[in-house]
Amino acid sequence: MSKNSIENERPVISCLNVWKVFGANATDFEKEKLDNLNENTLTAKKWTAAVCDVSFDIGRGEVFVIMGLSGSGKSTMVRCMSRLIEPTSGDVNIEGENLLSVSDEKLIEIRRQKMGMVFQHFALLPNRDVLGNVAFPLQVQGISRKEREVRASEMISLVGLEGRENFFPAELSGGQQQRVGIARSLASNPSIWFLDEPFSALDPLIRSDLQDELLRLQAQLNKTIVFITHDLDEAIKIADRIAIMDQGRIVQIGTPEDLIMRPANEYVARFTKGVPKSKVVKVSTIMKPVAGNHAKTSSFLNINDRVADVADILTKTQEAIGVRNDGGDIVGVVDRETFIRILAGADIK
Amino acid sequence: MKFRSDVVLLEPMRLLLWAFFFTFVFFVINIGPDWMSSFPEALIFPVAEKVGSGLNWFARDAKIAGVPMQEITRSVASFFDLIIDATVVVLSKGIFTGRGLNVSQLVPPLSWMSIGGCLAIVSYRFGGRNLIVITSIAVLFLVLFGLWQNAMVTLASVLVSVLLAMAIGLALGIWSFKSQNVENVTRGVMNVMQTVPIFSYLVPTLLLFGYGPSAALVATVIYALPPMVHNTVLALKSVPTETTECGVMIGCRPRQLLWQVQLPVALGRLAVGMNQTIMMTLNMVIIASMIGAGGLGFNVLQALRKLDIGSGLEAGMGIVALAIILDRISQAAAQRAANGKHLEPGQRPLWQLLVVWLIFSSVIAFIFTPMQTWPDAWEISTASFWNAAVTWVNMNLFDILEGARNFALLEIMRPFNRFLQSAPWSLVVASVVALAFYLGGFKLAVYCALLMFFILLTGYWAPAMASVYLITISVLMAVMIGYPIGFWLSSQPQLKDTANFILDTMQTLPTLVYLLPAVMLFRIGDVSAVIAVILYALAPAVRYAMVGMSQVSPALLEAAQISGCTRWQTLKWIRFPAALPTLLIGVNQTIMMAFSMLIIAALVGTKDLGQEVLIALNRSLVGEGLVAGFCVACLALISDGLLKAAASKAEVSTIRKMNS
Numbered sequence A: 001m002s003k004n005s006i007e008n009e010r011p012v013i014s015c016l017n018v019w020k021v022f023g024a025n026a027t028d029f030e031k032e033k034l035d036n037l038n039e040n041t042l043t044a045k046k047w048t049a050a051v052c053d054v055s056f057d058i059g060r061g062e063v064f065v066i067m068g069l070s071g072s073g074k075s076t077m078v079r080c081m082s083r084l085i086e087p088t089s090g091d092v093n094i095e096g097e098n099l100l101s102v103s104d105e106k107l108i109e110i111r112r113q114k115m116g117m118v119f120q121h122f123a124l125l126p127n128r129d130v131l132g133n134v135a136f137p138l139q140v141q142g143i144s145r146k147e148r149e150v151r152a153s154e155m156i157s158l159v160g161l162e163g164r165e166n167f168f169p170a171e172l173s174g175g176q177q178q179r180v181g182i183a184r185s186l187a188s189n190p191s192i193w194f195l196d197e198p199f200s201a202l203d204p205l206i207r208s209d210l211q212d213e214l215l216r217l218q219a220q221l222n223k224t225i226v227f228i229t230h231d232l233d234e235a236i237k238i239a240d241r242i243a244i245m246d247q248g249r250i251v252q253i254g255t256p257e258d259l260i261m262r263p264a265n266e267y268v269a270r271f272t273k274g275v276p277k278s279k280v281v282k283v284s285t286i287m288k289p290v291a292g293n294h295a296k297t298s299s300f301l302n303i304n305d306r307v308a309d310v311a312d313i314l315t316k317t318q319e320a321i322g323v324r325n326d327g328g329d330i331v332g333v334v335d336r337e338t339f340i341r342i343l344a345g346a347d348i349k
Numbered sequence B: 001m002k003f004r005s006d007v008v009l010l011e012p013m014r015l016l017l018w019a020f021f022f023t024f025v026f027f028v029i030n031i032g033p034d035w036m037s038s039f040p041e042a043l044i045f046p047v048a049e050k051v052g053s054g055l056n057w058f059a060r061d062a063k064i065a066g067v068p069m070q071e072i073t074r075s076v077a078s079f080f081d082l083i084i085d086a087t088v089v090v091l092s093k094g095i096f097t098g099r100g101l102n103v104s105q106l107v108p109p110l111s112w113m114s115i116g117g118c119l120a121i122v123s124y125r126f127g128g129r130n131l132i133v134i135t136s137i138a139v140l141f142l143v144l145f146g147l148w149q150n151a152m153v154t155l156a157s158v159l160v161s162v163l164l165a166m167a168i169g170l171a172l173g174i175w176s177f178k179s180q181n182v183e184n185v186t187r188g189v190m191n192v193m194q195t196v197p198i199f200s201y202l203v204p205t206l207l208l209f210g211y212g213p214s215a216a217l218v219a220t221v222i223y224a225l226p227p228m229v230h231n232t233v234l235a236l237k238s239v240p241t242e243t244t245e246c247g248v249m250i251g252c253r254p255r256q257l258l259w260q261v262q263l264p265v266a267l268g269r270l271a272v273g274m275n276q277t278i279m280m281t282l283n284m285v286i287i288a289s290m291i292g293a294g295g296l297g298f299n300v301l302q303a304l305r306k307l308d309i310g311s312g313l314e315a316g317m318g319i320v321a322l323a324i325i326l327d328r329i330s331q332a333a334a335q336r337a338a339n340g341k342h343l344e345p346g347q348r349p350l351w352q353l354l355v356v357w358l359i360f361s362s363v364i365a366f367i368f369t370p371m372q373t374w375p376d377a378w379e380i381s382t383a384s385f386w387n388a389a390v391t392w393v394n395m396n397l398f399d400i401l402e403g404a405r406n407f408a409l410l411e412i413m414r415p416f417n418r419f420l421q422s423a424p425w426s427l428v429v430a431s432v433v434a435l436a437f438y439l440g441g442f443k444l445a446v447y448c449a450l451l452m453f454f455i456l457l458t459g460y461w462a463p464a465m466a467s468v469y470l471i472t473i474s475v476l477m478a479v480m481i482g483y484p485i486g487f488w489l490s491s492q493p494q495l496k497d498t499a500n501f502i503l504d505t506m507q508t509l510p511t512l513v514y515l516l517p518a519v520m521l522f523r524i525g526d527v528s529a530v531i532a533v534i535l536y537a538l539a540p541a542v543r544y545a546m547v548g549m550s551q552v553s554p555a556l557l558e559a560a561q562i563s564g565c566t567r568w569q570t571l572k573w574i575r576f577p578a579a580l581p582t583l584l585i586g587v588n589q590t591i592m593m594a595f596s597m598l599i600i601a602a603l604v605g606t607k608d609l610g611q612e613v614l615i616a617l618n619r620s621l622v623g624e625g626l627v628a629g630f631c632v633a634c635l636a637l638i639s640d641g642l643l644k645a646a647a648s649k650a651e652v653s654t655i656r657k658m659n660s
């Protein structure tokens, strides 16, 4: 849904050499950074480097997942992108505008119009009912009661909570509360959507439901999403691209398939070891290219299919399988042996 | 897991210090010069006089923009008087015309039926059936015992004080929350304010605001302010970071963030502050009547002065009834506001109900006057019963009581007092400093030394030692009675709710009420004072014992059981060390309560710092009142510092033990 747009449009969010060092003031830090910043200086100055030299671009409509263990700096990073936390050094651009140099007034404006955020522990206001919570961002903007309640009701039905407008947060389950959080973050129709571990506090079954819900909403709304998680399965399920963070640094950015097939280092490899390859590997990766738009096969797959999703083709044919691209041209073949090896979790030769 | 007692290792340094200390003790007792046992007069600095004349100058001669200070404060006072008067007119007096004998009531005040009904309606809406029962009983008590009118006078000043204290406290709290520097200042000031006895405020307040309800209002507000400030800061700090971040991301401006996100979320904790403010205000009711607040407090005071135990008890119970109504309704309301609640189908908005009721009941009261003012003839009173009971007790149990009293006085209290009074000051100071050094290190030692020298240099050493004697005996007794009760209660989970209710009520009772039974049985004097202090300080002792004992983690208890500990071993090795920090904090809290009661106990004729303050109040000696008050604060701060240090030391050693 996004790959094409990334190339021909300027990025919606662009971070360049972002640092967040807790305990340091910006000028001191700049001085140290230019000379020698290492573990020793950090400990000596009682600084905590939560985000170290992070750069990436995110395109319109992309689902960008930041993944890492607890304490790796994910929350700090996503907060730098909305200036909830002031980066110590570096640049953050939102739709071409330098976020770090805008005035307070403009910053409020950007947050109101362009950004929505969902929190791990929901952050609902216990004294307001569902309708009041979802309408709150609009109330803050001074929109009339009638107008904001109409809009809030739409959002509430969008997340499947119609009929519960007058419930208070304490009367809802965790999953329902997070639905309210989602509805609220969408109320002012932002183009950028930050989600900081939105499903980590929920039971596995509910988590899975809400992941599906998120994908459904994204298909409908096409936001630019920054999604934080510590759960690799979740990341793979929803990401266009994943950035893996470790101790404040980004160690690899790539599609789920990239990470699993071509881990950048030992750390990423260890992380991704347990993931069934067939769930991320696309047919295009394991096919042998053929020229001339023909192959002697009777069954065909799409080049973008994931291996696990099309496994039942093995029951229908005994020979190699052809691969077509989106245009319907035949571009390659996959032999049964390779197909089965991937399904069984073995490496690609 | 191994259990072994800590081996005390005396490092050479510490050994040396102890040796030095004991030599010093020996030296002072046997061959020390005179100045070491009684503090030289020449060194005593007339602080009180200076403070007094300073304040007098400030009030009479200091000018702001050409207007004398006193004139400013007096006009503030008349403004407050206006507000209180207006409230009193509505609740209790009504509007009159004419003068002298020709007075006639133009407009009656709200009838008891109207106000009581409104309270009942509000109770039912906020707290359901339980609350309406409690409120109705309290209202009927006030009406039937003929306390209604005075209760409404008290209610008027309480309402105004509480609102004012809440507003100021909230503002200070918010300011402290926003600036660390402001917080440091307010925290320091509030800590001292909470330990300086109430009476000390009264004299300067009188000087600036004159005798009357507004002076009482100012003193009450100052007294009730600290918990509101403290809890506002705590409440705002307890707002989850994510919630604040959410507000910011939504695009709140700072003011929207505060009023629409942080304060509503903090409301549950804020309610604790409001509640404490209400309680402190009611606590102050009787004392405020000494400087001109009328109402129930004045009734109690009068009864106490005439030793009319019965009426005093009734009026005291009236204050309790008011306290219960305000406490329960405000808690229920805050709970509801914090969690949000909708009208159920068919429920009307509260204000509509209240307006309808007010109109309806006023008409009824107009037609059927007993609903307006309960006739004297229908009142009931138990005063004569109580007075008869006292007479009976004094006639029949005189020997026993007197025996007990004399025994306590002659065998325990007097000797202990004499011991403290004759102990050389240098020795007392040295012991306390040594203890402080052992518990909390160098800083604490210096802090304690400074505080003690303040007492020495201002010349209040002897009454201060008298206070120490009363406090020590009362606290020891309160702890010896309260802790076993608390330990026992903690093993009886089914009694927990009842116990908490009783403890709550005990802490709601105005301090003076505790004096009454003591005076009834033991007449004026130290014994009655000590008994009153013990009664008052009992509730925190029991409560902390309960909390401390239930604090041990179940996992640890299981571990002990598995390693085969007997009940007694478990108690000794696990429960007690784990509870010790809490128990020490409990002692600290008990001491603080005892200090606040001690000053009031001065009314029954003690000879300590409290008496000094009281005398200063009666003679309007501003400086003496303040300085003696500060001396009480010094004592309280010393014991606070020592016990907190002891508690954290105990905590550290417990943790170390658990780890081994």
Ligand SMILES: Nc1ncnc2c1ncn2[C@@H]1O[C@H](COP(=O)(O)OP(=O)(O)O)[C@@H](O)[C@H]1O
Residues within 6 Å of the ligand: A022, A023, A048, A049, A050, A068, A069, A070, A071, A072, A073, A074, A075, A076, A077
């Ligand atoms: N306000 C703060 N002050 C100091 N250190 C902080 C602060 N917030 C986070 N950190 C530190 O920064 C690191 C990254 O934290 P965080 O971004 O919350 O990680 P994550 O969200 O990946 O679990 C952690 O080591 C944390 O201790």
Ligand SMILES: [Mg+2]
Residues within 6 Å of the ligand: A074, A075, A076, A197
């Ligand atoms: Mg996090």
